[in-house]
Amino acid sequence: MPEISSSKPYRIGRSKTGLGLFATQKIKKGTKIIRYFGPLLDSKNKKHDDIDNKYLFEINNRWTIDGSTRKNIARYINHACRPNAESDVNSRKRKVIIRAIKTIEPGEEINYDYGTDYFKIFLKPIGCKCDHCEKKRAKKRAEERAERLKLKLKAEKKAAKQAEKAARKATKAAGKAKSSKTAKKPLSAARANAHARGTGKPTKTKASRTKPLSRVQPRNTAKASTRAKRAS
Ligand SMILES: [Zn+2]
Numbered sequence: 278m279p280e281i282s283s284s285k286p287y288r289i290g291r292s293k294t295g296l297g298l299f300a301t302q303k304i305k306k307g308t309k310i311i312r313y314f315g316p317l318l319d320s321k322n323k324k325h326d327d328i329d330n331k332y333l334f335e336i337n338n339r340w341t342i343d344g345s346t347r348k349n350i351a352r353y354i355n356h357a358c359r360p361n362a363e364s365d366v367n368s369r370k371r372k373v374i375i376r377a378i379k380t381i382e383p384g385e386e387i388n389y390d391y392g393t394d395y396f397k398i399f400l401k402p403i404g405c406k407c408d409h410c411e412k413k414r415a416k417k418r419a420e421e422r423a424e425r426l427k428l429k430l431k432a433e434k435k436a437a438k439q440a441e442k443a444a445r446k447a448t449k450a451a452g453k454a455k456s457s458k459t460a461k462k463p464l465s466a467a468r469a470n471a472h473a474r475g476t477g478k479p480t481k482t483k484a485s486r487t488k489p490l491s492r493v494q495p496r497n498t499a500k501a502s503t504r505a506k507r508a509s
Pocket of ligand 1: 357358359405407408409410411431
């Protein structure tokens with residue numbers, strides 16, 4: 278990583294998309310931050326015209342700065358659609374200066390708009406990761422989530438209504454069959470109780486455990502007999 282003297286108001290740091298340039302001091306609006314520099318490429322030179330990398334800065338139809346050199350600290354500045362700096366191009370001097378267009382606070386990432394051509398070729402296909410675009414995407418996702426939730430609730434409400442309707446029908450139909458169904462229950466419940474009482478107390482002897490079971494038995498037959506009476 279190239280060194281930056283401590284007198285400079287920025288440092289290279291980790292950003293969302295890799296590395297970025299961050300303010301270490303307050304940078305006032307309008308202040309020159311850094312120069313974007315590198316060898317000048319002449320479009321009339323066939324060899325120059327073949328050079329292609331992500332750091333080419335086109336000054337005009339003829340001249341382009343090849344900013345891929347690591348000494349060009351400005352190449353670490355990331356693109357933003359709502360930036361806090363701009364690239365100030367002096368076509369005659371073939372110089373590019375990055376200048377603050379807002380007051381930048383310490384710790385804030387410095388960025389400028391790379392322009393429509395760069396955006397279309399490099400950023401649009403992968404999705405721009407700048408704060409503005411991320412917020413826009415997050416808002417869209419939240420809206421889509423809300424819409425899905427709305428549809429889900431609507432479907433649930435409809436299903437609940439249908440279930441209620443079906444339940445009402447079922448209760449009417451089940452009204453007649455109800456008495457025969459409930460008659461079976463006391464017997465099985467009593468059996469379960471008897472088992473629970475028998476096995477639930479392991480400290481008791483085998484002999485004492487048989488007692489509750491034998492006590493339950495007559496009760497069962499008693500209930501069975503009343504049921505028999507009801508049925509007849
Ligand atoms: Zn963006």
